[in-house]
Amino acid sequence: MVFSSITFLFYFLPVIIGAYYLAPCKIRNLVLLAGSLFFYAWGEPVYVFLMIISIGLNYAAGILIDKDRNKWILAAGVAVNILILGFFKYADFLIDTVNRMFSFELAYFELPLPIGISFYTFQAMSYLIDIYRRDVKVQRNVIDFATYIALFPQLIAGPIVRLKTIEDKLHRREHNWELFGSGVRRFVIGLGKKVLIANNMGIIWDCVSKGDLTQTPVLTAWIGIAAFTLQIYFDFSGYSDMAIGLGRMFGFEFPENFRHPYMSKSITEFWRRWHITLGSWFREYVYIPLGGNRKGIRVQIINIVIVWFLTGLWHGASWNFALWGLYFAVILVLEKLFLLKLLERIPAVFSHIYTILLVMVSWVIFSLEDTGEIIQYLGSMTGFTSAGFADSMSIYLLTGNLILFLIAGIGATSYPVKMMSKTGKLMENRGVLKGMAECILMIAVLILCTAFITASTYNPFLYFRF
Amino acid sequence: MNENKNKKSVSNILVSVAFLVFIAGFFGVSLFLEDKVFSESENRHLAGSPELSLDRVADGSFSKDFEAYVQDQFPERDGLMSLKTTSEKALGKKDNGLVYFGEDGYLFALEDIDMEQLDKNISYINKFAEENDIDMKIMVVPTASEVLNDKLPEHLYLNAEKNAFDAIEKGVDIPFEDVRDELKEHSDEYIYYRTDHHWTVLGAFYAYESISDRDVELDDYEIKEVSRDFLGTNYSKALLSTIGPDSIHRFDLENDKAKYRMEIYDKGIVTKRFDEPYDPEYLLQKDKYSYFLSGNNPVTVIEKSKKEETEKNTLVVKDSFAHCFIPFIAAERNIVVAADMRYYRNGLAELIEEYEIDEVLFLYNIVNFSNDRNIVFINR
Numbered sequence: 001m002v003f004s005s006i007t008f009l010f011y012f013l014p015v016i017i018g019a020y021y022l023a024p025c026k027i028r029n030l031v032l033l034a035g036s037l038f039f040y041a042w043g044e045p046v047y048v049f050l051m052i053i054s055i056g057l058n059y060a061a062g063i064l065i066d067k068d069r070n071k072w073i074l075a076a077g078v079a080v081n082i083l084i085l086g087f088f089k090y091a092d093f094l095i096d097t098v099n100r101m102f103s104f105e106l107a108y109f110e111l112p113l114p115i116g117i118s119f120y121t122f123q124a125m126s127y128l129i130d131i132y133r134r135d136v137k138v139q140r141n142v143i144d145f146a147t148y149i150a151l152f153p154q155l156i157a158g159p160i161v162r163l164k165t166i167e168d169k170l171h172r173r174e175h176n177w178e179l180f181g182s183g184v185r186r187f188v189i190g191l192g193k194k195v196l197i198a199n200n201m202g203i204i205w206d207c208v209s210k211g212d213l214t215q216t217p218v219l220t221a222w223i224g225i226a227a228f229t230l231q232i233y234f235d236f237s238g239y240s241d242m243a244i245g246l247g248r249m250f251g252f253e254f255p256e257n258f259r260h261p262y263m264s265k266s267i268t269e270f271w272r273r274w275h276i277t278l279g280s281w282f283r284e285y286v287y288i289p290l291g292g293n294r295k296g297i298r299v300q301i302i303n304i305v306i307v308w309f310l311t312g313l314w315h316g317a318s319w320n321f322a323l324w325g326l327y328f329a330v331i332l333v334l335e336k337l338f339l340l341k342l343l344e345r346i347p348a349v350f351s352h353i354y355t356i357l358l359v360m361v362s363w364v365i366f367s368l369e370d371t372g373e374i375i376q377y378l379g380s381m382t383g384f385t386s387a388g389f390a391d392s393m394s395i396y397l398l399t400g401n402l403i404l405f406l407i408a409g410i411g412a413t414s415y416p417v418k419m420m421s422k423t424g425k426l427m428e429n430r431g432v433l434k435g436m437a438e439c440i441l442m443i444a445v446l447i448l449c450t451a452f453i454t455a456s457t458y459n460p461f462l463y464f465r466f
Numbered sequence: 467m468n469e470n471k472n473k474k475s476v477s478n479i480l481v482s483v484a485f486l487v488f489i490a491g492f493f494g495v496s497l498f499l500e501d502k503v504f505s506e507s508e509n510r511h512l513a514g515s516p517e518l519s520l521d522r523v524a525d526g527s528f529s530k531d532f533e534a535y536v537q538d539q540f541p542e543r544d545g546l547m548s549l550k551t552t553s554e555k556a557l558g559k560k561d562n563g564l565v566y567f568g569e570d571g572y573l574f575a576l577e578d579i580d581m582e583q584l585d586k587n588i589s590y591i592n593k594f595a596e597e598n599d600i601d602m603k604i605m606v607v608p609t610a611s612e613v614l615n616d617k618l619p620e621h622l623y624l625n626a627e628k629n630a631f632d633a634i635e636k637g638v639d640i641p642f643e644d645v646r647d648e649l650k651e652h653s654d655e656y657i658y659y660r661t662d663h664h665w666t667v668l669g670a671f672y673a674y675e676s677i678s679d680r681d682v683e684l685d686d687y688e689i690k691e692v693s694r695d696f697l698g699t700n701y702s703k704a705l706l707s708t709i710g711p712d713s714i715h716r717f718d719l720e721n722d723k724a725k726y727r728m729e730i731y732d733k734g735i736v737t738k739r740f741d742e743p744y745d746p747e748y749l750l751q752k753d754k755y756s757y758f759l760s761g762n763n764p765v766t767v768i769e770k771s772k773k774e775e776t777e778k779n780t781l782v783v784k785d786s787f788a789h790c791f792i793p794f795i796a797a798e799r800n801i802v803v804a805a806d807m808r809y810y811r812n813g814l815a816e817l818i819e820e821y822e823i824d825e826v827l828f829l830y831n832i833v834n835f836s837n838d839r840n841i842v843f844i845n846r
Contacts, residue, residue: 001529006536014490042529181478184485203563395621400560435480442481446488448553451546454537 001042002156003242004195004453012039016152020250021175029147029170032250036152040116043156047114054084055146058124059139065131066138077128085121088114093317116156118314120149122281126162129285136164144170153246157239159257159277162284166252173251183248188442190241193234195449197408199456201231204401209367213376219390221380223397228363229356230408233262236275260414265351266343267331267358278314282307300336305329315366320374324365331358495541502539512538548705555706560619564703566611568618571709572660573700574611577833579626581633584836588637591828594844595640600818601825605643605677606634606832607665607787610658613649630836640828648676659712662698663831664755667715670791680798687717692746696754714754716744719797725771726796730763732809743768743793758789764810765817768792768802778824781817783807783844788829795827808838813846 001008016035023031041048061077064070092108099106127148130136139145148170154161163170208216208224216224240257247254261273271279287307293300305326312325335343343351361378368374379385410416427434505512516522516531523529540546554562561567566574595602611618612627635642649657649665649672657669665673675682696712730738738745738760745760759766770777779801782788788804796802803821805814817823830838 005533006540007529007533010489010492010496010540011536014486014493017486018490043526045524045526045529177475177478177482181475181481184481188485392621392623396560396619396623399621400558400619403558431476432480435477438477438481439484443484443488446485447546448549450492450540451550451553454540454543455547455550 001039003239003246004191004449006450006453007042009191009450009453012042017249029143032152033143033147033150036147036150036155039152040150040155044115047117050084050088050114050117051120051150052146054081054121054124055142055149058127058149059142059145061128062131062138062145063140065128069132069134071132074128074132078125081121081125081128085117088117090313090317097319119158119160120155122160122278123149123162126160126281126285130162130164136162136167139163151247151252153243153250153252154254157236157243158275159240159243159254160281161254161277162281165255169252175251179248179251183245185245185438185442186248187242187245188445190238190243190245191449192445193238193241193411195238195452196445197404197411198231198234198238199452200401200404201227201234201408204397205231205367207397209377213373213380214385215387216377216380216385217387217390217394218381218383219394220397221377223394223401225360225364225377225381226405227401228367229262229360230405230412232363232366233258233412234408260412262356262359262412263352263414264355265348266335266340266355267328268335268340270355270359271328271332278311282311286310297337301333304332304336308332318369320365320369320371323371324362327362327365492541496536496539499539499541505538505543544705548707551704551706552708560622562704565700566619566622567704567706568611568614570617570660572610572614572617572658573704573706573709574614574618575609575663575700575703577609577611577626579630579833579836581630581836583839584630584633585637587835587838587841588634590841590844592637592639594814597845598815598818598826600823602828603641603643603677603825604634604638604828604830605645605673606631606830606835607673608646608649608832609663610665612646612832614653614658616653627832630832634835643673643677645673645676648672659696659698659700659755661701661709661712662696662755663700663833664698664787665790666712667717667758667790670787671717671794674791674794678794678798682794686720688720690716690718692716692744692757693749693754697752698755714749714757716757717793722797724797726768727771728759728766728768730760731765731767732763737763743796755786755789759792759804761789762786762806762809764806766804766806767821768796768804770796770800773800779803779822781805781814781821781823781826782829783814783826784829785831785834785838787831787834791829807840807843811840811843811846814844 001012003009012035016031019035020028020031037048037052040051044051057080058077061073061080064073065077087109088111092110095106095108098104127136127139131138139148148161148163148166151161204227205224208220208227211220237258244254244256255277257276259273259276261270264270264273287303290303290306291299292303308325308329309322310325312321312323312328315321315324331339343354361381364377364381365374368377376385380387383389424434427437501514502512503514504510513531513534516528516535518528522531551562555567559567561576564576566576568574591604608631609627611624615624618624631644631646635644649669652669652672655668656666657672658665671684671687675684691713693714694711696714698712701709701711726742728740728743729736740760743759744757746757748754748756748761753761756762777798777800780795780799780803782792782795782802782804784792784804784806785808792802792804801821803817803823805817814826818826835841
């Protein structure tokens with residue numbers, strides 16, 4: 001079930017909120033767990049059992065690791081998680097690579113990817129390692145542990161939450177209007193980002209990327225990748241906002257996941273602002289254990305390459321994602337070696353341009369699976385095709401979406417948030433007025449989102465009634 | 467301090483309650499709302515409540531059907547769709563993914579053209595020409611966006627249709643009636659509906675004028691408005707309330723004394739009978755274009771009661787664009803048989819023999835001719 005659907009917004013959500021708050025405090029985790037399993041089973045009626053098995057294994061492994069901190073049990077526990085993830089996500093990719101390299105004809109498994117598996121196995125692994133490190137207490141209550149792993153707000157698209165950041169809330173949380181209200185605000189903002197901006201940007205990107213790439217003029221190529229750049233940010237961060245908002249409605253506080261990444265002045269900074277919980281997971285459990293920056297510059301460079309190669313592959317089982325990760329690894333190494341010092345000295349506007357350009361190029365690698373297409377597209381962006389600078393279609397795309405681009409572009413900066421909190425402070429002593437204004441805005445966004453969600457299923461099957 | 471906190475929580479309570487009322491309100495309303503079977507404005511059947519069984523839950527089809535169901539049955543669906551298009555227009559967008567917002571209140575459907583299917587369809591026509599010794603020709607009608615391209619949003623350049631016409635011109639072995647230029651000459655007239663993808667009777671008339679052997683004049687016809695509230699398929703894709711409805715006209719030859727009989731056949735059985743090639747019942751429904759020839763049917767036969775030695779029997783293999791065209795040629799034929807390959811699968815040989823057909827006219831809109839997968843059945 002996705003958050004931006006009628007089923008979630010108007011069926012699942014009112015029912016789960018009602019059930020949760022009507023239930024006595026003692027069984028609220030059970031209600032959340034049951035709701036989360038239903039939420040997952042709705043889209044993955046079979047794979048929900050995989051998730052339950054994974055929960056059971058990690059629960060048992062946690063208790064065993066806690067008992068005598070046996071290194072081998074930890075290794076086995078982590079290995080099982082990696083195996084599950086590897087089998088369901090990367091098996092066909094590996095077979096395909098082997099087949100191509102040695103021209104074998106090994107059969108594929110052709111299993112659909114269990115949604116959210118990359119998120120919940122990463123959470124489970126962090127739990128086991130943290131127990132071993134004595135960073136977090138072992139969970140003996142299986143309901144509580146299962147609630148942590150399956151918690152529906154962050155189950156299918158993150159943020160990746162380490163148990164220690166929510167452990168106190170898992171066992172005992174306070175509920176008040178302030179937390180619930182801020183959750184509602186955050187959720188509605190996230191919904192708007194996803195439905196009103198990301199989806200519309202997606203239409204532009206589809207229009208450009210599904211056209212004849214050999215005939216794409218420079219301007220069209222830039223419009224397309226700008227649209228994708230905005231789409232992926234508003235989609236990911238909108239989803240994280242919705243997760244954080246939903247978490248608050250149930251008394252949790254999840255970590256922030258995106259902090260206006262497109263305002264960064266270097267790629268190093270970008271990765272401190274983009275998908276923060278994923279970055280810190282790799283930092284905590286791969287980069288630092290490998291020695292991080294403590295073993296000299298050569299080891300550090302190797303570590304950066306390993307971590308970004310894995311980060312790339314985490315985003316999908318395809319070589320372009322690995323390439324995307326390595327691309328960032330190279331830039332990060334260069335920044336570490338000398339670029340960062342240079343970027344600090346030049347006027348800020350240039351470091352902004354430097355960063356956003358490199359990020360946009362990275363999205364070309366990210367969004368097009370085929371290497372030939374990536375090269376073709378980069379060629380179009382730089383004018384290495386016969387299609388020229390612009391054609392009438394470029395102008396059509398630009399003029400028809402200018403306002404949308406402006407709204408999205410401004411929305412990706414931190415200015416709207418700053419403005420909102422300023423206005424909020426001005427109205428602090430006028431609670432009713434502030435509340436009314438917020439309600440009107442919120443309902444307007446909700447109605448618009450509902451309109452876009454409902455109409456997107458419109459099925460133009462006209463004049464055929466049988 | 468305490469007072470401050472109170473004021474803070476007032477806005478939080480308001481926001482929280484408004485949100486809960488909103489989501490629970492729609493939930494409650496949709497529980498009590500009766501399911502709609504058919505959407506008049508979208509002109510299609512809406513999804514009904516899904517069937518619940520263990521198998522269907524296990525393979526995920528129950529969830530999918532349920533999502534389609536609640537989306538189709540959502541309260542105020544039409545209003546929400548209209549709101550979406552209105553806000554897209556307000557944002558300066560020039561299309562909503564389904565229609566382009568044109569000038570003078572015109573909506574133009576976004577169409578895909580399948581060049582591979584088009585090649586196949588051309589080869590089916592050529593195969594038919596090779597195997598049948600009978601006069602035949604093909605007329606392909608351009609879309610409104612091709613003919614009225616000055617009414618398209620600025621800078622929009624569509625070339626798929628031109629490529630398709632080039633392929634037909636080059637590919638077909640039978641005479642090809644290209645009516646694009648004739649229609650373009652009259653592009654300032656009301657030759658396409660604003661809210662529907664079809665051409666008007668006037669558009670069909672100009673095409674008829676250009677291919678007829680006779681000397682036909684617009685003045686020979688008495689023109690009557692039969693409806694002034696036609697909201698067609700393009701309207702359904704936008705539900706823009708600022709777009710006014712279209713008018714539908716019928717053209718009657720002033721000195722035509724012939725009597726007609728129209729019969730609709732399905733699997734060889736007459737299902738409906740009329741005494742003219744029009745079905746006035748449709749004028750009371752949403753799908754008013756089906757006034758012409760009573761809409762899409764497998765086989766439609768229009769026969770003059772008094773046969774003339776000099777007049778021919780014609781078979782029209784067609785889509786719905788032919789419906790307002792056929793009354794013109796029916797006036798100069800003894801019999802016109804119209805076959806729609808989407809619903810008639812028995813091949814044309816049978817019809818040619820039964821009705822002693824002298825000539826075959828393939829009459830399609832360019833989009834259907836390029837995308838229809840049923841033209842293969844002409845050779846059955």
